Structure formats: C-alpha cells, structure tokens
Amino acid sequence: xxxxxxxxxxxxxxxxxxxxxxGEEYDVxxxxxxxxxxxxxxxxxxxxxxxGFFDLYEYTSGKxxxxxxxxxxxxxxLDVLGTGETPLLQVRFESPTSNLSLSGSNETPFLNQRAxxxxxxxGIAVDLDYRRMRSDELRLFxxxxxxxxxxxxxxxxxxxxxxxxxxxxxxxxxxLRTDQLLQSPSDPIAELIxxxxxxxxxxxxxxxxxxxxxxxxxxxxxxxxxLDQRVGNAGAGLVLTPGGLFTLSLxxxxxxxxxxxxxxxxxxxxxxxxxxxxxxxxxxxxFGQRAVLHGGFRGASLKQIGDxxxxxxxxxxxxxxxxxxxxxxxxxxxxxxxxxxNAFFKYDLRDNRIQRDTALFNPISGNPSQVAPFLxxxxxxxxxxxxxxxxxxxxxxxxxxxxxxxDRDLDFANPTALVILPTNTVIHADTERxxxxxxxRARLLAGLNLSAEAGYREAPETGYIRExxxxxxFTFRGSYSVPISRPLDFSLFGRGEFGENDDFRQLxxxxxxxxxxxxxxxxTYAYGLNASFVPTDPLTLFASFFQNRDAQMFDLVRSNVVxxxxxxxxxxxxxxxxxxxxxxxxxxxxxxxxxxxxRTDTTIAYSYTHSTTRFDDNNATGSTLRSASRxxxxxxxxxxxxxxxxxxxxxxxxxxxxxxxxxxxxVPAGTGSVVAPFDLSTTQHTFTIGVTLTNALLGNR
Amino acid sequence: xLLLGGATILACATVWxxxxxxxxxxxxPVAGADERIGAEECTACHEEVxxxxxxxxxxxxxxxxxxxxxxxxxxxSPQDIRFPSSQDCLGCxxxxxxxxxxxxxxxxxxxxxxxxxxxNPHNRExxxxxHTAQANLPYxxxxxxxxxxxHAEIASRLSLPSHHPVREGMLDCTDCHEPHAxxxxxxxGATALCAGCxxxxxxxxxxxxxxxxxDCTLCHNPHGAASYNLLDTNQPALxxxxxxTADVWHLPGGTLNGAVASxxxxxxxxxxxxxxxxxxxxHLRR
Numbered sequence: 001x002x003x004x005x006x007x008x009x010x011x012x013x014x015x016x017x018x019x020x021x022x023g024e025e026y027d028v029x030x031x032x033x034x035x036x037x038x039x040x041x042x043x044x045x046x047x048x049x050x051x052g053f054f055d056l057y058e059y060t061s062g063k064x065x066x067x068x069x070x071x072x073x074x075x076x077x078l079d080v081l082g083t084g085e086t087p088l089l090q091v092r093f094e095s096p097t098s099n100l101s102l103s104g105s106n107e108t109p110f111l112n113q114r115a116x117x118x119x120x121x122x123g124i125a126v127d128l129d130y131r132r133m134r135s136d137e138l139r140l141f142x143x144x145x146x147x148x149x150x151x152x153x154x155x156x157x158x159x160x161x162x163x164x165x166x167x168x169x170x171x172x173x174x175x176l177r178t179d180q181l182l183q184s185p186s187d188p189i190a191e192l193i194x195x196x197x198x199x200x201x202x203x204x205x206x207x208x209x210x211x212x213x214x215x216x217x218x219x220x221x222x223x224x225x226x227l228d229q230r231v232g233n234a235g236a237g238l239v240l241t242p243g244g245l246f247t248l249s250l251x252x253x254x255x256x257x258x259x260x261x262x263x264x265x266x267x268x269x270x271x272x273x274x275x276x277x278x279x280x281x282x283x284x285x286x287f288g289q290r291a292v293l294h295g296g297f298r299g300a301s302l303k304q305i306g307d308x309x310x311x312x313x314x315x316x317x318x319x320x321x322x323x324x325x326x327x328x329x330x331x332x333x334x335x336x337x338x339x340x341x342n343a344f345f346k347y348d349l350r351d352n353r354i355q356r357d358t359a360l361f362n363p364i365s366g367n368p369s370q371v372a373p374f375l376x377x378x379x380x381x382x383x384x385x386x387x388x389x390x391x392x393x394x395x396x397x398x399x400x401x402x403x404x405x406x407d408r409d410l411d412f413a414n415p416t417a418l419v420i421l422p423t424n425t426v427i428h429a430d431t432e433r434x435x436x437x438x439x440x441r442a443r444l445l446a447g448l449n450l451s452a453e454a455g456y457r458e459a460p461e462t463g464y465i466r467e468x469x470x471x472x473x474f475t476f477r478g479s480y481s482v483p484i485s486r487p488l489d490f491s492l493f494g495r496g497e498f499g500e501n502d503d504f505r506q507l508x509x510x511x512x513x514x515x516x517x518x519x520x521x522x523x524t525y526a527y528g529l530n531a532s533f534v535p536t537d538p539l540t541l542f543a544s545f546f547q548n549r550d551a552q553m554f555d556l557v558r559s560n561v562v563x564x565x566x567x568x569x570x571x572x573x574x575x576x577x578x579x580x581x582x583x584x585x586x587x588x589x590x591x592x593x594x595x596x597x598x599r600t601d602t603t604i605a606y607s608y609t610h611s612t613t614r615f616d617d618n619n620a621t622g623s624t625l626r627s628a629s630r631x632x633x634x635x636x637x638x639x640x641x642x643x644x645x646x647x648x649x650x651x652x653x654x655x656x657x658x659x660x661x662x663x664x665x666x667v668p669a670g671t672g673s674v675v676a677p678f679d680l681s682t683t684q685h686t687f688t689i690g691v692t693l694t695n696a697l698l699g700n701r
Numbered sequence: 702x703l704l705l706g707g708a709t710i711l712a713c714a715t716v717w718x719x720x721x722x723x724x725x726x727x728x729x730p731v732a733g734a735d736e737r738i739g740a741e742e743c744t745a746c747h748e749e750v751x752x753x754x755x756x757x758x759x760x761x762x763x764x765x766x767x768x769x770x771x772x773x774x775x776x777x778s779p780q781d782i783r784f785p786s787s788q789d790c791l792g793c794x795x796x797x798x799x800x801x802x803x804x805x806x807x808x809x810x811x812x813x814x815x816x817x818x819x820x821n822p823h824n825r826e827x828x829x830x831x832h833t834a835q836a837n838l839p840y841x842x843x844x845x846x847x848x849x850x851x852h853a854e855i856a857s858r859l860s861l862p863s864h865h866p867v868r869e870g871m872l873d874c875t876d877c878h879e880p881h882a883x884x885x886x887x888x889x890g891a892t893a894l895c896a897g898c899x900x901x902x903x904x905x906x907x908x909x910x911x912x913x914x915x916d917c918t919l920c921h922n923p924h925g926a927a928s929y930n931l932l933d934t935n936q937p938a939l940x941x942x943x944x945x946t947a948d949v950w951h952l953p954g955g956t957l958n959g960a961v962a963s964x965x966x967x968x969x970x971x972x973x974x975x976x977x978x979x980x981x982x983x984h985l986r987r
Contacts, residue, residue: 053862056862057864057866057869057871058869079825081825082758083758084754084755084756084757084758084761085753085754085757085825086757086758086759087757087825087827090827092827094842094870096840096869096870112866112869112870112871114870114871116827118827131871133866133869133871135866138929140971194796194797194798195797195798195799211974212970212971212972212974213972213973213974213975213986213987214972214986214987215987220971220972229900229901231900237799239797239798239799241796241797244796247795247796247797247798247802249799249802255900257900257901259901266981266987267980267981268975268981268987269974269975269979269987270979270980270981271901272904272905272906272980274900274904274905276896276900280888282799282802282803282888283802284795284801284802284803286795286796286805289788292805292806294802294803294805294806294883294886296802296886296888297888298888298889300889300893302896302903302904302905303905304904304905309980309981311980311981312907312980317907320905320907321905322904322905324889324890324893326888326889326890326893327888328886328887328888329886330803330805330806330883330885330886331805331806332805332806342805342806342811343806344806344883344885344886345886346885346886346887348889348890348891350890350914350915352905352909352914354905354907360907368908368981368982368983369983370908370983371983371984372908372911372983373911374909375909375911375914375915378890378914378915380890382885384885386811388811393727393728393729394813396813398811402885408911408915426943426944426945427911441812441813451812451813463915464912464919464943465942465943466919466942466943477851491853493853493854495854506945520942526854528853528854528857530853542836544836544837544853544857546853546854546857548854548857548858550934552934552938552942554941554942556941556946557945557946558945558946558947558948558951558952559945559946559947559948560947560948560949561947561948561949562947562949562950563945563947573945579938579941581934581935581938581942583927583934583935585857585858585861585927587837587857587860587861589836589837591836605836605839607837607860609857609860609861609862611861611862611927612927613927613928613934613935613938615938625937625938628967629935629936629937629938629967629968630935631862631927631928631935633862633927635860635862639839661862
C-alpha cells in the first residue's frame with residue numbers, strides 16, 4: 001500500500017483591495033479565508049496515475065509525493081452595500097480544493113473553484129458566473145480472468161493514461177429594467193418593454209477518456225481519446241407588457257459546440273460539431289385575483305456542421321439535423337373561497353431530419369446500414385387537471401389526473417436484409433398512461449406539518465419494457481416540533497412505487513417453440529428521518545437516516561441468433577432463468593455542534609453511505625451474474641472542526657476529515673468483462689488549518 | 702441551529718444541522734388592521750431586523766409586505782401584524798419579468814411553499830437566499846443547501862458513489878431546476894435540459910439509441926446512483942431487462958466469437974461503447 005501525503009493550501013492574492021472602507025454612501029463588507037491543507041492518502045494502487053475514488057470529483061495532484069505545500073484562498077465574500085444596506089455589488093468565491101501550486105511538483109494542478117458576481121445599479125442587473133471543475137473517470141484495464149485470445153484483444157491505452165474531463169466556463173447575463181433606466185415607470189417604452197436582457201457563456205472542456213469498442217474485426221479494443229471541446233452560447237431576450245394586459249417574454253439563443261480533438265478517421269466514436277438555435281416565447285396573464293393563464297412555444301434546431309465522417313461523405317449524407325418543437329399552457333382558477341382548479345398541457349415534437357435517402361440507410365447497400373427501427377418523429381403530449389379543496393390556508397386536499405400520450409413514428413428497414421422486424425422489436429410505437437392521484441397537506445397541530453400524495457397509474461400502451469403498465473405510488477413528508485422546553489424537531493419522508501409491465505413478448509419462429517413474455521416488475525421505496533435537538537443552549541445534536549430499495553424482477557430472454565438475423569435465419573427465443581435484481585442504498589449521518597465558549601465552537605459529524613446492487617443467486621444465471629456484476633461499497637466520513645474568534649473579524653479554525661471508501665466491486669477473475677476496474681478503495685486523511693478575516697477586524701463593523 | 706455573528710461572519714462560522722421544520726406564518730389580513738402608519742414609525746421600534754437595516758432601497762415600505770401597521774403599533778402584539786404572502790411578493794415580482802411566468806401552477810405554489818420560505822428580504826445574501834447549513838451536504842452551495850432542507854432524499858442521493866458534483870459545490874440544484882416554474886410544462890423535450898452540458902451525447906447521430914433520443918432519465922438517475930455514470934440500474938440489469946441476448950454472441954461458449962462471449966455478465970458498454978449514438982455502427986459498438 002502506498003502512503004502518500006500532501007499538504008494543500010491556497011494563496012491570498014488580490015481580492016482584499018476593498019479593505020473595510022466605509023464611506024457615507026457605501027458599506028463594504030468582506031470576509032476571506034486562508035487555508036492550508038494536508039492530505040494523507042492510502043490507495044491500493046501504487047501509482048499517481050490511477051484514479052482513486054475521491055479523485056472522481058476532487059482530484060488530488062501528486063498523491064505519491066511527500067508533503068507538497070500549498071497556500072491559498074479558500075473563500076472570499078465581498079459586499080458593497082448602498083442606502084439601507086441595499087446590495088450593489090456582491091462577489092462570492094469558493095475554492096474547495098485549494099491546489100494552486102505544489103512544492104516539489106511540476107504538475108499542473110487543477111482546482112475546483114467557482115465565483116459569482118452580482119451587480120445591481122439603477123435598473124442594471126449583471127450576474128456573472130465562473131466555474132472550473134474536474135471530474136475523473138474510472139480507469140479500466142484488461143481483465144486477466146476473461147481469458148481472451150491475444151489476437152482479439154487490443155488496448156491502445158497506455159498504463160499511465162488517466163481519464164478525466166476538466167471544465168472551465170464563464171457565463172453571464174445583463175438585464176436592463178427600462179422603468180428604472182428611464183427613471184419613469186409611466187414612460188411608454190418602459191410600459192411596453194419593461195426588461196431587456198443579453199447573455200452569453202463560454203466553456204472549454206479538456207481531458208481524455210477511454211473509449212471501449214469492438215472494432216470491425218470483432219476484436220475488442222480500448223483507445224485513449226482526447227477531449228478538446230468548446231461551447232459558446234449567446235442569447236438575448238425582451239419582456240413585453242402591452243397595455244399591461246399580459247407579460248410576453250421572447251428569447252433567442254444560439255449555441256456552438258465544437259470538438260477540436262482529432263477525430264478518428266474511421267469514424268469510431270465520432271463526435272459531431274453542432275449548432276443549436278433556440279427561440280422561445282412565453283406568455284402569462286393574470287385575471288384579477290381569481291385566475292391566471294400561462295403558455296409558451298419553443299422551437300429549436302440542432303444541426304451537424306463542419307466535419308463529416310468519410311462514410312457520410314461517401315454516402316452523400318450532408319444534411320443531419322433534428323428539429324424540436326414544444327408548446328405548453330397552464331392555468332389556475334379560484335372557483336370559490338375554498339375550491340380551486342389548475343390544469344396544464346404540454347406538447348413536444350422531435351423531428352429527425354437526417355438525410356435518409358442515402359446508402360447509409362439502405363440495408364441492401366451493405367454494412368453498416370439501418371438495422372434497428374429508425375425514430376423518425378417522437379410526439380409527446382401530456383395534460384393534467386387538479387381540483388383543490390382548501391378550507392384553511394394551511395390545509396389542502398386535491399384530486400388530480402394526468403395523462404401522457406407518446407407517438408413514436410418508427411421506420412423499419414427493408415425485411416429482405418439483416419434487420420429487426422416489427423414483430424420482435426423491444427420498443428413499441430405508442431405509450432398511453434393515465435394517472436389518478438390524491439394529495440394533501442395540513443398543519444394538524446401547532447408544529448406538526450404533513451403532506452402526502454398517493455396515486456395509481458394505468459398504461460394501456462407502453463413504449464419500453466421498463467415502463468410500468470400498472471403502478472401504485474405514494475409520497476409523504478412530515479415534520480414535527482415537539483412541544484417541550486428544549487427545541488426538538490423531527491422530519492420524515494418516504495416514497496414508493498410498485499408496478500409491473502406485461503405488455504411485451506418475443507415471438508419465436510419455429511412451430512412449438514414458446515414465445516416468452518418479457519414481464520418486468522419493479523418495486524421501489526425510500527424513506528428517511530431527520531432530527532435535531534438542542535439539549536442545552538450551547539449544544540445542538542443532529543441525525544439523519546435514509547434507506548432506499550429498488551427491486552426489479554424480469555426474465556433473461558435469450559435467442560439462438562441475434563434478432564436482426566430473423567429475415568434470413570430461423571429465430572427462436574428461450575426464457576432463461578428469472579432474475580431478481582436489487583439495489584440497496586443507505587445513508588446515515590449524525591453529529592453535533594458545541595459552543596465551548598462565546599468565541600469558540602466545535603462541530604463533529606459522521607456519515608456513512610452503503611451502496612449495493614446485486615442479483616439473487618436463486619438459480620444458475622442469477623448466481624453467475626451475482627458473482628460477476630455487483631456493487632458493494634461503503635463510504636465512511638468523519639468531519640471535525642474547531643473554530644475560535646480571537647477578535648472581531650479574526651477567526652482561526654482547524655479541521656480534520658477522515659474519508660474511507662471500501663470497494664468490493666472488482667470483477668473476479670475467471671468471469672466477466674474484457675476489462676475490469678482498478679480497486680478504488682481509498683483512505684484519506686485531510687487536515688486543514690485556516691484563518692478567516694472580515695472587515696470587522698478593521699473596526700468598521 | 703447555532704449561528705454566530707452577522708451575515709458576513711455567518712458564511713465563515715455556520716455550523717451544520719438539519720433544518721428545522723417549516724413553520725406556517727399567518728399571511729392572511731389582520732382583522733381591523735386597515736390603517737397604515739408609515740415606515741418611519743416601524744423603524745422607530747424595528748431599528749434592525751435580523752442584524753440588518755430593516756429595508757433596502759427597493760423594499761422601501763414595510764407595510765407593502767406586512768400589511769397596515771397602526772393596530773400593531775398600538776398593541777405591539779405580533780398577532781396584529783402579518784407575514785407577507787407570495788401574492789405580496791408577486792405584486793412587484795411578477796408582471797414584466799420572466800421568473801414567475803408559470804409560478805401559479807408550479808409544484809412549489811401548489812405545495813404551499815411561499816416565497817419567504819426560500820427568500821429572506823431582510824438578509825443581504827444574493828437573491829435573499831436563506832441560510833440553512835445542512836450537515837448532509839456541508840460543502841454544497843447555499844442555494845443547494847436550501848433545497849435539500851426540504852428535499853432531504855436528494856441530499857442522500859447526492860452522497861452516492863456516482864453523482865453530479867452538487868455536494869462538492871460545483872453545481873447547484875438551480876443549474877437544472879427552475880424552482881419558480883411549473884416542471885410539468887417545461888418547454889423542450891426531456892433531453893433538452895441535459896443537452897445544455899452534455900452536447901457530445903445528444904448527437905445528432907446517424908444511428909440512434911431510441912431511449913437517448915427520448916429521455917436521458919430512462920437510463921440515468923441525475924441525482925445519484927450506486928452505479929458509475931449515474932446509471933439508474935447497474936449493468937447488465939439495465940440492458941438485459943429490455944434487450945434479449947443472443948447465444949452466439951453473448952454467452953460463454955458462444956459459437957460465433959468466443960472473444961466477446963462473457964462480456965454481458967458485467968458491462969454491455971465495454972463493447973457497445975457508442976451507446977448514446979454512432980456514426981459508424983448500427984449496433985452502437987464503435
């Protein structure tokens with residue numbers, strides 16, 4: 001086991017220029033924290049280039065180095081306040097992983113950090129957002145137990161390759177309130193166009209990932225692929241209120257997505273450059289105090305531009321775009337003092353406009369070509385109505401209905417070639433689903449609040465096997481403040497859904513061979529409890545618990561040949577063993593805070609997350625799947641903090657965090673995939689010390 | 702919850718605890734309270750509210766939100782003044798703005814959530830976001846902590862091995878969710894939201910996987926999952942609950958190509974790597 005230690009911190013740099021100045025018109029408040037961080041990491045893989053579990057979201061550079069030292073800025077808040085403490089400029093900066101630099105390391109560190117800026121002045125509002133984040137991906141390596149012949153295995157991934165995506169983005173919006181800019185709410189322009197806005201965003205994504213695939217020789221291949229993506233957005237909007245009759249919001253946005261990394265000449269995992277243009281109109285009108293209506297329309301176009309694959313070019317396919325149309329409406333009507341109704345309607349259309357009159361979609365023309373049904377258009381309509389009885393502001397009982405209709409225009413290829421026939425597709429053209437539910441909320445006693453919903457869904461048509469054709473569901477949430485002398489609060493929640501789908505069947509061709517049903521059953525539930533208690537004034541205790549179960553039952557249905565062989569080969573299905581899949585998730589947290597003195601506080605918290613997914617081993621197939629495909633992981637974390645205000649505006653703090661991830665997910669030798677993940681089990685100790693300064697240190701607050 | 706100091710200091714020293722249950726404040730008009738007294742009289746007693754100047758320049762009138770105050774000023778009883786309702790807020794924040802166009806039929810409004818449950822006009826945080834430091838999501842942004850103070854299950858799901866980086870503070874709930882809108886009527890198909898950050902997964906493809914075209918959540922749970930890549934159900938269960946497996950390809954001892962035979966036991970996507978869509982292979986293998 002490798003023992004790695006890292007000292008992290010941050011550096012204070014530039015943003016303390018507005019040090020505590022208080023003028024006649026402005027208050028300037030600020031706070032900033034300087035933090036040093038030491039990490040001690042135990043990982044099973046003696047290699048910096050292996051992603052550990054905690055690297056997935058918070059990358060630690062130079063894990064194997066000895067005490068790399070960092071200093072940095074953990075957070076910074078800046079507020080410029082005007083009359084009545086009216087916020088004029090607010091800045092929030094956070095850098096949870098303070099990796100500005102590493103002593104003894106020439107690696108380029110990467111920070112998770114973000115900053116937000118809000119500017120408000122005389123009808124002008126500016127919001128700016130900056131973020132930089134890195135997420136690492138699981139690294140896989142050849143599974144020696146899989147027993148693949150060397151001739152069919154080809155991994156281009158270098159052992160030192162590490163897979164990650166780092167995103168750096170900045171975006172912003174400026175809104176202009178014309179009534180304030182013109183300093184006259186009654187100005188005709190201000191009355192007609194109360195708001196204008198422009199916005200923009202730019203993000204770059206760098207990194208690399210491992211792409212795993214079967215090459216054209218049907219041998220497995222792993223390849224390292226570079227990421228060099230750029231996304232730019234620009235948009236503008238205006239709000240109209242003609243005559244004060246209604247509010248109409250009009251927006252247009254354009255996005256360019258570019259993958260600048262070299263694309264494989266073969267077209268393998270080709271990522272298209274795209275342009276997306278979106279136009280949106282939304283309208284709302286209130287009719288007195290009793291009714292309000294709103295509706296909208298959205299049209300969007302997503303189009304491949306720039307590079308085309310060689311196969312596209314040879315097939316003459318140069319027009320590849322999708323159009324989306326969406327419309328909605330909703331309204332709320334107060335019928336009487338205690339009765340109200342609300343309703344909604346939504347329509348979506350996805351129209352795939354790819355140029356289909358090319359050889360690429362002609363299965364007779366060769367391989368590759370269309371095999372599966374092609375989704376020409378997808379239409380979805382959803383509507384609902386709810387009647388609410390509200391005898392008291394804190395009590396409500398509502399009866400509602402929701403309906404969903406989906407129409408998939410599926411095009412099946414010429415049945416004289418290797419194609420999937422309509423009789424054996426696993427997607428149906430229609431979904432039709434109706435739900436009836438009852439929901440309510442009430443404050444039954446002082447401090448006791450309850451809300452719940454229960455309903456039943458019936459689906460005469462389902463598009464996918466995993467859609468439920470019958471299902472009952474419930475949700476509830478409650479909270480209670482116990483009327484005792486010390487604050488004691490509980491809140492609990494729960495939800496569940498229980499249903500099945502028996503609409504699908506696979507049809508065998510040979511006489512006398514059974515046609516297996518594709519029955520699918522799914523029962524999920526989750527519940528949790530939060531509690532807090534203040535037994536004495538300086539002590540607060542808290543705890544929470546969460547449990548989730550997802551149980552799925554279905555049959556593994558096998559075929560003698562792949563389904564698209566049916567036009568040329570006799571296709572038969574057989575029901576293999578029934579499979580019971582189960583996922584259990586548990587999250588527990590408890591801890592407390594203690595005010596040791598007026599100026600000293602401490603917090604300790606422990607959390608535990610358990611995740612498991614597995615098949616039942618009640619038959620041979622289930623047993624094999626259980627051993628080859630399971631998740632069993634535990635995450636423990638202890639967080640301790642101690643802080644002390646040495647003076648107004650000067651606080652020092654220290655913390656220790658223990659994170660432990662135990663992973664028993666590893667694919668055992670002898671079974672399973674061509675590749676297997678590294679063992680991600682990691683123990684990580686993080687020590688932090690820091691100091692927080694505020695403008696109060698300078699005595700102005 | 703134990704809080705130290707003023708608003709600026711809070712950011713540094715807030716300790717973690719689950720939020721107290723939401724309380725219902727009376728927002729209905731007070732009987733007999735129909736005479737206004739003016740902000741100057743209010744501030745004579747309420748010199749500060751929660752450690753701050755009581756009113757910002759754009760919230761210039763106490764009684765616009767709290768109702769007429771003569772009765773309360775005379776009796777000094779909390780029973781004679783009311784808290785602002787959402788309608789009070791919408792009186793200024795609805796018409797001519799884009800934020801609340803579908804608020805009236807949205808989940809929060811229909812569930813009885815009021816503006817003041819999330820926004821506190823008396824603090825000085827951006828958008829007046831309330832502080833609710835959550836022990837179960839301690840490093841998330843203030844806005845996300847506010848959301849999970851009610852949506853506790855989401856905080857737990859964000860603690861699972863695969864999650865969007867909300868608990869690390871790099872994403873906010875509001876990056877995906879619009880808390881003021883009616884989710885039932887969100888414009889755009891079910892994939893539109895995800896496409897804003899995952900352009901490389903939405904194509905347009907030559908060969909599509911229909912669930913990808915229809916709804917990302919058919920396979921992914923965006924809040925968190927035990928499986929990698931936010932898969933709602935671990936592979937291969939997710940795949941083989943819909944797809945049949947061909948003996949010649951997918952079972953050990955398959956006659957066509959033993960090299961890929963047993964891969965279906967673990968991750969189908971090790972071979973069908975282009976599961977979101979492909980320009981090369983109708984079987985989404987490359």
